[in-house]
Amino acid sequence: xxxxxxxxxxxxxxxxxEMTPGKPIGIRIDQTLTQDATGTMAYxxxxxxxxxxxxxxxxxxxxxxxxxxxxxxxxxxHRFLQSIAARYGLYFSKPGNGICHQVHLERxxxxxxxxxxxxxxxxxxxxxxMLAMGAGGxxxxxxxxGQPFFLNMPKVVGVLLKGSLSPWVSARDVxxxxxxxxxxxxxxxxxxxxxxxxxxxLSVPDRAxxxxxxxxxxxxxxxxxxxxxxxxxxxxxxxxxxxQPMEADPDAQYSEMIEIDLSTLEPMIACPSxxxxxxxxxEVAGRPVSQVIIGSCANSSLRDLMLAAKxxxxxxxxxxxxxxxxxxxxxxxxxxxxxxxxxxxxxxxxRIHQSGCLGCIGMGQAPATNTISLRTFTRNFPGRSGTKNxxxxxxSPETAxxxxxxxxxTDPRDLGAAPDLEMPGKFIINDNGIIPPLEDGSGVEIxxxxxxxxxPKFDPMPDDLDGVVLLKLEDNITTDHIMPAGSKILxxxxxxxxxxxxxxxxxxxxxxxxxxxxxxxxxxxxxxxxQGSSREHAALAPRYLGVRAKxxxxxxxxxxxxxxxxxxxxxxxADASDYDTISQGEKLSIPGIRQALLGGADTVTIRRQDxxxxxxxxxxxxxxxxxxxxxxxxxxxxxxx
Ligand code: MIC
Ligand code: SF4
Numbered sequence: 001x002x003x004x005x006x007x008x009x010x011x012x013x014x015x016x017x018e019m020t021p022g023k024p025i026g027i028r029i030d031q032t033l034t035q036d037a038t039g040t041m042a043y044x045x046x047x048x049x050x051x052x053x054x055x056x057x058x059x060x061x062x063x064x065x066x067x068x069x070x071x072x073x074x075x076x077x078h079r080f081l082q083s084i085a086a087r088y089g090l091y092f093s094k095p096g097n098g099i100c101h102q103v104h105l106e107r108x109x110x111x112x113x114x115x116x117x118x119x120x121x122x123x124x125x126x127x128x129x130m131l132a133m134g135a136g137g138x139x140x141x142x143x144x145x146g147q148p149f150f151l152n153m154p155k156v157v158g159v160l161l162k163g164s165l166s167p168w169v170s171a172r173d174v175x176x177x178x179x180x181x182x183x184x185x186x187x188x189x190x191x192x193x194x195x196x197x198x199x200x201x202l203s204v205p206d207r208a209x210x211x212x213x214x215x216x217x218x219x220x221x222x223x224x225x226x227x228x229x230x231x232x233x234x235x236x237x238x239x240x241x242x243x244q245p246m247e248a249d250p251d252a253q254y255s256e257m258i259e260i261d262l263s264t265l266e267p268m269i270a271c272p273s274x275x276x277x278x279x280x281x282x283e284v285a286g287r288p289v290s291q292v293i294i295g296s297c298a299n300s301s302l303r304d305l306m307l308a309a310k311x312x313x314x315x316x317x318x319x320x321x322x323x324x325x326x327x328x329x330x331x332x333x334x335x336x337x338x339x340x341x342x343x344x345x346x347x348x349x350x351r352i353h354q355s356g357c358l359g360c361i362g363m364g365q366a367p368a369t370n371t372i373s374l375r376t377f378t379r380n381f382p383g384r385s386g387t388k389n390x391x392x393x394x395x396s397p398e399t400a401x402x403x404x405x406x407x408x409x410t411d412p413r414d415l416g417a418a419p420d421l422e423m424p425g426k427f428i429i430n431d432n433g434i435i436p437p438l439e440d441g442s443g444v445e446i447x448x449x450x451x452x453x454x455x456p457k458f459d460p461m462p463d464d465l466d467g468v469v470l471l472k473l474e475d476n477i478t479t480d481h482i483m484p485a486g487s488k489i490l491x492x493x494x495x496x497x498x499x500x501x502x503x504x505x506x507x508x509x510x511x512x513x514x515x516x517x518x519x520x521x522x523x524x525x526x527x528x529x530x531q532g533s534s535r536e537h538a539a540l541a542p543r544y545l546g547v548r549a550k551x552x553x554x555x556x557x558x559x560x561x562x563x564x565x566x567x568x569x570x571x572x573x574a575d576a577s578d579y580d581t582i583s584q585g586e587k588l589s590i591p592g593i594r595q596a597l598l599g600g601a602d603t604v605t606i607r608r609q610d611x612x613x614x615x616x617x618x619x620x621x622x623x624x625x626x627x628x629x630x631x632x633x634x635x636x637x638x639x640x641x
Pocket of ligand 1: 037361532534
């Protein structure tokens with residue numbers, strides 16, 4: 001039987017386990033990436049392994065999230081990361097050089113390779129024919145240490161593309177349509193693999209937009225074939241040598257097939273406050289907008305800026321709109337300058353920002369009270385923009401620019417003929433924002449600012465666990481709910497005691513205080529618990545506050561892995577109706593939990609205060625059980641050494 005492209009890449013990298021969907025596998029990781037908000041912790045963890053140099057083919061440390069330097073803390077983190085890169089053999093991409101996923105696609109992505117990144121949108125590089133996945137910082141640290149990456153063998157879903165996109169409809173609308181159909185949990189445990197004649201009509205940046213937002217489906221990754229279009233892209237990046245053709249076997253078996261006729265798609269938009277709250281733009285057209293931003297790792301390539309520039313050549317931005325551009329990388333900026341795109345945007349009145357995540361993670365660009373902000377970003381979770389009760393809509397650059405012109409949500413097809421976009425055959429390539437690794441970094445001194453605190457130490461799992469239910473939450477809780485970001489909290493990513501004060505702060509401002517008073521504690525949740533960001537602080541900080549178990553209907557992949565890495569027991573209800581009977585404040589006991597873990601039990605009995613019991617599932621591999629029993633992945637790895 002033939003293999004899917006995903007299976008081919010996994011087979012080539014398989015170190016442990018069998019390729020049966022749902023079963024644990026360990027795969028070799030060729031490349032890693034980190035960004036500054038998750039990177040400082042990942043490198044503290046890498047340091048704890050005691051190794052002298054990273055063991056991957058290529059590892060890159062990017063600075064793109066914390067670019068606001070309102071005091072010394074972010075700047076100190078940047079210097080720490082630069083010194084770590086020099087010390088341990090990594091590339092370092094400087095602040096302002098661009099968003100990790102955009103720069104990685106341009107300069108390092110290579111067909112057939114595996115990439116693990118401490119950022120949930122790492123799958124972006126799947127647009128270039130590689131298997132790229134997001135993970136917690138500790139998993140990335142372990143990959144840098146040469147350890148396999150462990151995950152459950154994903155199911156591979158085939159997405160068959162036919163036809164070609166109509167004018168004013170773009171890659172963004174393809175993935176918005178998929179989000180509409182499948183929702184934010186539709187991709188959990190799956191890799192989305194694109195195939196069919198429609199693929200060749202999409203450029204690599206288009207494919208990267210689709211791969212990037214596969215993350216919002218909850219997917220483990222998204223893989224596109226590597227074809228002539230990929231070759232052309234790599235040639236324009238002066239990297240044709242990295243190209244190799246890659247595709248699924250003609251008789252490959254997919255676990256499920258989804259068909260999309262590109263020619264039938266229309267402009268789509270995700271309404272507040274979830275990336276899957278998708279409707280055709282027509283349905284919400286006419287609502288007034290106060291801010292429009294083109295940017296983020298999903299839609300900030302030269303093509304996206306060129307589309308906006310060309311559309312604005314003969315039109316003006318509405319006086320009521322703040323129209324902003326966050327270029328994905330310095331390469332985008334420089335080539336935008338060369339091709340006249342930048343000039344046209346400046347002339348039209350756009351606010352041009354530096355390359356980076358910026359408002360996508362609440363580092364500035366917060367919208368005004370009770371107004372609509374339209375963005376080409378990845379996520380519109382409540383409050384993520386920095387404004388309470390925000391109304392953030394997510395859409396294509398086409399819809400964004402049309403709405404900026406009209407001052408209200410506009411179907412771009414109403415503008416008349418679409419502009420022709422002519423991309424340069426060769427890009428200006430300038431890697432002076434990327435510092436290559438040193439031959440020998442052993443003499444480099446690591447620069448640590450006062451905000452960089454050592455990693456906390458965690459105890460092993462006790463024999464019996466008693467805990468109070470400190471919070472009971474609904475479905476689709478995001479890691480932004482658990483550990484918010486934004487300009488006030490992000491600078492604390494290197495300081496666990498300080499950041500833990502903000503755990504669940506949007507939901508319950510007293511949470512951290514209550515948690516410290518009532519340790520150990522348990523959190524109860526619904527479906528797809530922990531979706532969104534890969535931030536391991538959403539596990540690490542609660543653990544620091546004494547949270548020892550989470551009991552939910554189902555977990556998102558990366559968050560579950562992070563919980564295990566930091567010794568928080570992830571359990572699911574054996575019977576989902578038990579969820580309804582649990583109330584906040586009640587005490588639950590799990591006698592014999594350590595033995596149950598180590599003995600391989602699939603279920604445990606949970607005892608309630610009134611003496612009644614119910615069952616919870618432990619869906620864990622042998623390795624995960626040992627990690628949980630040791631109290632954390634670092635404890636376990638140290639014991640192994
Ligand atoms: C995000 O988009 O939520 C982030 C910020 O990039 C996160 C990483 C983080 O929280 O540092 C992600 O997507 O993993
Ligand atoms: Fe940065 Fe936003 Fe992309 Fe996250 S989703 S990496 S914050 S641009």
